[in-house]
Each structure stands twice: as structure tokens, then as C-alpha cells.
Amino acid sequence: MIKLNVGQVIFVLLRDDHRIVPVQVVEEVVHRKITGEEVKYYVKASPAPGAKILPLDLSKETVFLYLENAREYMIENATRAIDSICDEAAKASSGFEHTPAKSLSLSANGEETAEPQQRNAHRVQLDTGEWVSIQM
DSSP states (O other), X not given: OOOOOTTOEEEEEETTTTEEEEEEEEEEEEEEETTEEEEEEEEESOOSTTOOEEEEOTTTSEEESXXXXXXXXHHHHHHHHHHHHHXXXXXXXXXXXXXXXXXXXXXXXXXXEEOOOOTTEEEEEOTXXXXXXXXX
């Protein structure tokens, strides 16, 4: 179980709207019983005087000690969701008969133009954001 310190600021991921909320641990309550020790934490989400103090349920909340960890967690979840969506689309498309699509590029005036297919051609994106075909 995670150990928190009174006064520590942590970050909680709100499941409903996928926001990260900073909260400060304002109280730690330890219950020692014959069956073991139980620790409860109480937090507040605002430094304003009179801010509401709420219990923190570590078994239900996704809590991060550092904001960078929260960011990485959210990126990994988004990537998994996007991969799942793409996998489903790939499976759904497997019943279609595929024909190779012709390459398109943008002309100087921004209109799409067909490019002839080149053998061993690779598309590469430049630092400027432009895509070019390179034959190797």
C-alpha cells in the first residue's frame, strides 16, 4: 500500500471526466486492531480556507505522487484505446477485397495530385511537415 505524508501534494485521476486534480493530504488516521493496522487519508482539493476535506479511498482512486507519472499513465491508456480501435477496424476490413490505393500528394497550390507508383519508394515526413517519396 502507498504511504503518504501529511502536507504532501498528490494527483488524483478523476474517472468521470479524465481530469487530474492536485490534492493535499491534510490528515492521516491510523486504526490499530487485533486484526491489523488500517490507515485512512483525508485530502482537500483547494488551498482556500474552509475547503472541504474528503476521504481518499486508495482502493478506488488512481493516485500519482508525481504529475509526470499521471501524464505517462494517460498517454499509455490513450494509446491502448487507439490501438484497440485500429485493431477492430483492421479485423472488420479483412472481409473486403483490397486493391492498392494510388499515392496522392499535394501540389504547390494545395490540390491533390496522383503520383505514379514507384518501386521501393518510401514516404518520409520532413521536419517542415511535408511528405516526400524517396526511391531507394
